[in-house]
Amino acid sequence: MSDASAPSSAFQNCTASAGPAGKTLLETRGLSKNFGGVKAVTDVDFRLGRGELRCLIGPNGAGKSTFFKMLSGQLPPTAGTILFDGSDITGEPPHRIARLGIGIKNQVPSVWDGLSVYEHFFIAAHRRLGARRAAAVADELLMKLGLATLARRDVGALAHGERQWVEIGMTMAQDAKLILLDEPTAGMATDEVERTVALLRDVNVSTSLIIVEHDMQFISMIAGIVTVFHQGRILIEATMENVLANPVVREVYLGAGRPGR
Ligand SMILES: Nc1ncnc2c1ncn2[C@@H]1O[C@H](COP(=O)(O)OP(=O)(O)OP(=O)(O)O)[C@@H](O)[C@H]1O
Ligand SMILES: [Mg+2]
Secondary structure (H helix, E strand, O other), X not given: OOOOOOOOHHHHHOEOOOOOOOOEEEEEEXXXXXXXXXXXXXXXXXXXXXXXXXXXXXXXXXXXXXXXXXXXXXOOOOEEEEEEOOEEOOOOOHHHHHHHOEEEEOOOOOOOXXXXXXXXXXXXXXXXXXXXHHHHHHHHHHHHOOOHHHOOOEHHHOOHHHHHHHHHHHHHHOOOOEEEEEOOOOOOOHHHHHHHHHHHHHHXXXXXXXXXXXXXXXXXXXXXXXXXXXXXXEEEEEEHHHHHHOHHHHHHHHHHOOOOO
16 A cells, blocks of 8 residues: 555556545555455555546456445445545445445446436435525536436436436436446447546546446546456556556456456
8 A cells, every 4th residue: 555645656647637636535444345255355455546537447256346335335344444535434324425425336227217317317416405406417417418318218218328327427416526436338339438438537527536347448548547456455556558468467367257348
């Protein structure tokens, strides 16, 4: 774990545009999660600078989603500490962590069929803002996400990529300081992935992001520094170029499937 007060050159490189990346926004120390005898996440020391956009990759079962769920409060850690924006949030419930400024889009979609796109954004913003301002935020999100023509459409009738954008928009509605996105481009076509890259770059102007992805095309387009998980631990943190050139990473993926779908 690097000294939180002394940004490394690697961290400086991976900043998009949201503020001073040297300052730590999120840090985990010795973070671990066991499910009975299964060690899903083991002793993870992780640091994210304010304003950073970080991608997490790793083979299936590497512990990425479990790590996210501990950050968002959906799963209590077995051991370790989570520090966010100056507070110890270890073991806090999801609603409190959301209020402190962490939004999450989980790997398993959680949109409500039967409700419209507008209603999703309205409900997500309403928790924070009340009805009048929530309506304005919902309208703004429809424009930002290019979903205005689909505003009244039942989310159940949308294509997979459009449903992903609805979920991303719901995290944006919370005005979070940090958004965690677990596989946001799953099921998207190439042009949709490109649109998502542009959208997330825009989001990153004001919000820090951690993105779990398998799609190497997406990661190559968006990532500065990539953190690679393997068997519940951080294997390497480096630029995508260095990650791909790393023989251990190649071995891990050759043993468990190629990096990407
Ligand atoms: N609720 C749970 N109960 C028991 N074991 C679990 C649970 N959730 C995850 N695991 C196990 O923990 C390990 C890490 O799983 P996790 O879902 O975090 O991996 P992942 O890196 O997100 O994988 P993927 O790329 O397939 O989404 C796996 O061995 C998985 O089977
Ligand atoms: Mg996962």
